[in-house]
Amino acid sequence: MKTLSGWLGAFLLLSGAAFLLGDYHNDVYRKMLLWVALALGYNFLFGICGQVAFSHFAFYGIGAYSVVILLFQLNVPLPLAVVLGVAICVVVALAVAIPSTRLEGFYLALATLALAQLFVVILNEGGTVTGGTGGIANYRLPEIFGFRLRGPSYTAVIVLLVLFTYFVLRKLDRSWFGRACRAVRDNPEAAAAMGVDVARTKVIAFTLTSALAGVAGMVYAFVDNTVNPPIFGLDNAFLLLFMVIVGGSGRHAGAVIGAVLLFLLPFWLSPLVGHHHVLVFGVLVLAAILLQPKGLIGLYDGWRSRS
Amino acid sequence: MTAGVLEVRRLTKRFGGLTAVTGLDFDVLEGEILGMIGPNGAGKSTTFNLIAGTYPATSGEVRFAGESILGLPPHRIAARGVLRTFQHNRPFDGMSVLENVLVGAHTRFHMGVFSRKASNEEAQRRRRAEELIEFVGLTDVRDAEVTTLSFGQGRLLEIARALAGEPRLILFDEPAAGLTPAELERIAGIIRGIAARGIAVLLIEHDMHFLLPLAQRVVVLNFGAKIADGLPDQIRADPAVTDAYLGSHAAAR
Numbered sequence: 002m003k004t005l006s007g008w009l010g011a012f013l014l015l016s017g018a019a020f021l022l023g024d025y026h027n028d029v030y031r032k033m034l035l036w037v038a039l040a041l042g043y044n045f046l047f048g049i050c051g052q053v054a055f056s057h058f059a060f061y062g063i064g065a066y067s068v069v070i071l072l073f074q075l076n077v078p079l080p081l082a083v084v085l086g087v088a089i090c091v092v093v094a095l096a097v098a099i100p101s102t103r104l105e106g107f108y109l110a111l112a113t114l115a116l117a118q119l120f121v122v123i124l125n126e127g128g129t130v131t132g133g134t135g136g137i138a139n140y141r142l143p144e145i146f147g148f149r150l151r152g153p154s155y156t157a158v159i160v161l162l163v164l165f166t167y168f169v170l171r172k173l174d175r176s177w178f179g180r181a182c183r184a185v186r187d188n189p190e191a192a193a194a195m196g197v198d199v200a201r202t203k204v205i206a207f208t209l210t211s212a213l214a215g216v217a218g219m220v221y222a223f224v225d226n227t228v229n230p231p232i233f234g235l236d237n238a239f240l241l242l243f244m245v246i247v248g249g250s251g252r253h254a255g256a257v258i259g260a261v262l263l264f265l266l267p268f269w270l271s272p273l274v275g276h277h278h279v280l281v282f283g284v285l286v287l288a289a290i291l292l293q294p295k296g297l298i299g300l301y302d303g304w305r306s307r308s
Numbered sequence: 309m310t311a312g313v314l315e316v317r318r319l320t321k322r323f324g325g326l327t328a329v330t331g332l333d334f335d336v337l338e339g340e341i342l343g344m345i346g347p348n349g350a351g352k353s354t355t356f357n358l359i360a361g362t363y364p365a366t367s368g369e370v371r372f373a374g375e376s377i378l379g380l381p382p383h384r385i386a387a388r389g390v391l392r393t394f395q396h397n398r399p400f401d402g403m404s405v406l407e408n409v410l411v412g413a414h415t416r417f418h419m420g421v422f423s424r425k426a427s428n429e430e431a432q433r434r435r436r437a438e439e440l441i442e443f444v445g446l447t448d449v450r451d452a453e454v455t456t457l458s459f460g461q462g463r464l465l466e467i468a469r470a471l472a473g474e475p476r477l478i479l480f481d482e483p484a485a486g487l488t489p490a491e492l493e494r495i496a497g498i499i500r501g502i503a504a505r506g507i508a509v510l511l512i513e514h515d516m517h518f519l520l521p522l523a524q525r526v527v528v529l530n531f532g533a534k535i536a537d538g539l540p541d542q543i544r545a546d547p548a549v550t551d552a553y554l555g556s557h558a559a560a561r
Contacts, residue, residue: 176426177410177417177433180403184411187400194360194394196386196415196473251402 008168012160019156027153028224033264034159035221038166040244040260041253042213045170047242048250049179050206051186055238056097056113059120060090060211062233064218066124066131069228073140074130083219090215094208102203109207117235124230136229155223162220166213171253173209182206183251243282247289249296258297312337313477313508314359314390319368321354321532328354330532332368336477341499341509343523343540345516347552351532352512353395356481359510360392361385373476387415391475395482397462399454406450408465409437412472433472440468444498460491467498477508484518496522520544528552 015034019027043057067086071077077085093116101112124131131137142150150158173179181202184192189199222228240263248259263282270278293299312335319332329351336342346352357363359370361382370378377385386392391412400408413433419426441450444464449457457465463483470478480499484492499522503509513519520526520540528536528543530552536543543549 173421176421176430177414178421180407180411181414183402183407184400184414187402188398190362190382191394191398191400192411193382194386194392195412195469196383196391197411198381198383 008164012157012164015163016153016157016160019153019160022153024152027156029268031156031159031224033261034156034163035217035224036241036244036260036264037257038159038163038217038220039214039241040248040256041163041166041170042210042217043241044245044248044250044253044256045174045182046206046210048245048252048256049174049186050182050203052102052203052207053107053110054113054207055110055235055242056116056120056211057214057241058233058235058238059113059117060094060214061218061221062120062124062228062230063090063093064215065222065228065233066137066218067215068219069137069140069222070130072143073137079143079145083216086219087212087215090212091208094211095204098204098207102200102207109203114235117238121230121234124233132229134230136227138227138229140226142223142226150223159220159224162217166217167253169213174253178202178205240282243286247285247296249298252296252298255296255298262297313373314510315369315371316355316359317369317371319355319358319370320366321351321358321363322366328532329358329529332529332532332534334527334534334537336508336510338476338508339503339506340525341503341511341523343519343526344510344512344529345514345519345526345543346529348514349531350529352514352529353481354532355529356392356479356510356512359385360390360479383415386473389474389476390479391470391473391477392479393463393466393470393481393483395485397459397466399457399462399465401453401455403454404451405441405446405454405457405465406434406437408454409440409468409472410434412469413437414473416472416474437468437472440471443471443501444468445494460487463487463491463495464498467495467502471502475507477510478502480509480511480513482512482514484513484515492518 019030022030039057039061046052046054064086067089068082071082071085072079097112097116098109101109125134127133181192181197184195184197185199185202193199244259244263245256246259247263248257249255266281267278270281274281289296295302314336316332316334319329320327321329332355334342344352344355354363358365361377361380365378369376372388372390377388377390400411410433413436416433417429419429438450441447444467446461446464446468449461454462454465483495483499487495496518499509499511511519511523520543523540526538526540526543527534528549535552536546536549
């Protein structure tokens with residue numbers, strides 16, 4: 002009961018904030034929440050399971066495009082479109098993960114890099130199905146039980162997504178499955194000797210986090226009511242990696258801090274350095290890797306244990 | 309003679325032209341400490357890795373609890389109840405001592421992550437892991453990061469982690485390597501305690517002074533073949549063993 006009220010409190014607080022913000026800030030707030038959801042998932046894959054993949058944004062895009070195409074081109078009802086969208090993510094994730102995790106280490110990185118590139122090419126060349134370089138626009142979220150969710154009330158949906166993602170990942174992390182993931186990351190041979198099926202653990206972690214990215218993509222599709230290719234490219238996939246490293250990989254709190262900080266940083270930096278904030282990110286990531294591999298959350302831990 | 313928990317028959321392993329293990333036969337009985345010794349390159353580690361599933365065998369048979377385990381991947385062999393320690397400690401660095409031991413219990417979790425009974429199972433396994441940590445004497449560092457452990461503590465962790473998998477057979481790969489005399493005595497006591505619980509112990513060891521007082525039976529390998537098999541006292545007196553192993557090695561000590 003205590004934990005339930007905690008979750009409820011977090012939901013009310015985070016979604017309540019949206020009603021106090023103006024349109025512009027609400028938009029910034031929502032996008033930040035989406036980055037948090039993505040970073041949480043990517044942290045599980047990269048930080049906890051130790052898999053280097055660049056396909057997280059591709060799955061975000063697969064989710065977004067799937068739900069839009071299913072709803073507005075194939076006229077599938079919303080609940081079914083969501084289920085099918087998740088199913089598509091799962092199938093694609095399995096198709097990438099099963100062959101590449103059977104090979105050693107580096108191959109997943111290569112396969113997901115290829116997938117991410119291929120996905121953008123498909124979007125650009127998809128003709129009327131994907132809308133080509135312009136993407137798809139001018140659609141609206143169907144009514145849900147007679148309600149049309151928009152503005153701050155749609156932000157509540159995003160808050161729900163973040164909390165759901167966090168709930169699932171935290172539960173997994175604190176279970177035998179999360180320990181198996183960490184064991185696979187730290188020492189695959191020892192993990193196998195303890196009875197952990199290394200390949201299977203990797204495939205499950207990859208598929209699950211990819212599906213979560215897909216769900217986030219579906220929610221994203223109705224934030225701007227437009228989906229277009231540049232969002233789902235490699236730039237953002239690398240930014241996600243930076244967020245997790247700067248915040249502290251392997252820790253949920255680290256992922257949240259990294260996502261919030263690196264998302265908001267350009268807003269403060271652009272008056273100072275214009276569009277060169279990527280340069281600042283590069284320096285931050287290098288500093289994190291060289292000086293504090295445990296990221297900002299590692300700094301915080303160190304500070305707390307000293308005081 | 310009672311059938312062993314582990315039965316190894318005509319086990320052979322060739323690496324290209326090199327025959328590392330030739331026609332090896334031996335059994336390990338329940339609650340018994342079987343020592344396996346031999347000079348460097350005698351095939352001890354290869355035998356160990358064949359049983360644990362790290363390498364495929366060229367021919368022969370390995371039966372555990374009456375069923376063939378040869379050709380199974382390591383994680384399936386562990387799930388059957390054959391757990392191992394590593395000669396060079398291989399902890400999971402990013403985790404605490406307790407979590408490391410809980411990874412050892414991986415195959416003993418049967419509830420789904422989101423199942424209602426999952427937290428009961430987790431609590432039960434955690435208590436069991438704490439008992440094992442106490443058994444090997446690491447209670448003081450239970451919540452410490454494993455990177456802060458000494459080498460000897462790391463070896464104790466290897467043992468607790470393997471025990472968490474509830475083995476019927478535990479394989480020790482040179483557990484004495486790199487330990488101080490005080491730590492050796494401690495490990496010997498722990499290994500006796502494990503066998504006393506009815507667990508079969510296969511102990512591969514280089515250090516005769518550690519192994520002979522501890523093992524109930526000893527198998528001696530040289531050039532990949534068994535050259536002797538018997539009680540520690542018989543092994544000490546066996547001229548073939550003295551020639552192959554003790555002659556050069558014991559004199560140096």
